[in-house]
């Protein structure tokens with residue numbers, strides 16, 4: 001049996017991705033001049049995700065490991081990365 005088949009890695013949840021996607025949705029109305037095509041929005045997400053520390057959790061367990069002070073620092077980091085990504089894609093969209 002292949003190692004990968006012995007465990008259910010699909011129950012790993014990329015919490016960073018969930019938070020980044022939600023944050024993009026929150027910030028989007030502030031930038032009405034940003035192109036909202038799929039290419040641009042995914043570019044914003046990739047930009048932000050490459051700049052924050054990844055955080056995974058096992059979906060069966062809930063988020064118990066994060067202290068609230070650490071969590072709010074992390075959320076700040078995500079907000080900043082998303083804003084930077086939006087500004088970058090707005091200036092340099094991945095298409096003409």
Ligand SMILES: [Zn+2]
Nearest residue numbers: 035036037040
């Ligand atoms: Zn676009």
